[in-house]
Amino acid sequence: MIALNQEPPPVGCPMGTRPLVNSSGMELTCSPSMPDSCPGGALCYTDTLTNIKRCCGSDPGQGCPSGSRVLLTSEEKPQLCIPGRADAICPRGALCQWSHLIDRYQCCEPDNGCPRHxxxxxxxxxxxxxxxxxxxxxxxxxxxxxxxxxxxxxxxxxxxxxx
Incomplete structure (x- = not known):
């Protein structure tokens, strides 16, 4: 199953990270002079184009859209998929999505914000x-x-x- 509303890669943060947003969808801003102004180990990053200071954290989705995470194989590698191929589909509950990080399709599952399992x-x-x-x-x-x-x-x- 292919999602028609593919999400573009995150912007305003270094590659492999994405902006933190609150439950209202607003980006968290920060102050570089305050070491703990970003929660969860995120870093305060100054966007060189806009000069906006925002909290950037390691992308838990590993290239999957917001609110989802990559489905891993038993070898802890992304489960790859091919849209439209019955022999290369994702398990129930996961979607085949394009990953901007690996430039391939991978299975993405909903992420509840807790560690796996x-x-x-x-x-x-x-x-x-x-x-x-x-x-x-x-x-x-x-x-x-x-x-x-x-x-x-x-x-x-x-x-x-x-x-």
């Missing part, structure tokens, strides 16, 4: 529980992880479904 802990209202590193621990043995897509920390736990 983990899922966000949620409130009764189905909202991810936020946390602060070094703050109060997450419930039921969950861990506090940075969600690149919302530029915030959330509690994650092992996925009970094993996916």
């Amino acid at each position: 983990q899922t966000p802990q949620k409130t009764v209202f189905d909202v991810a529980i936020t946390c602060n590193p070094g703050g109060a621990p997450c419930l039921d043995g969950g861990g506090c992880h940075f969600n690149f897509w919302t530029a915030s920390y959330q509690c994650c736990r092992l996925d009970a479904t094993g996916e």
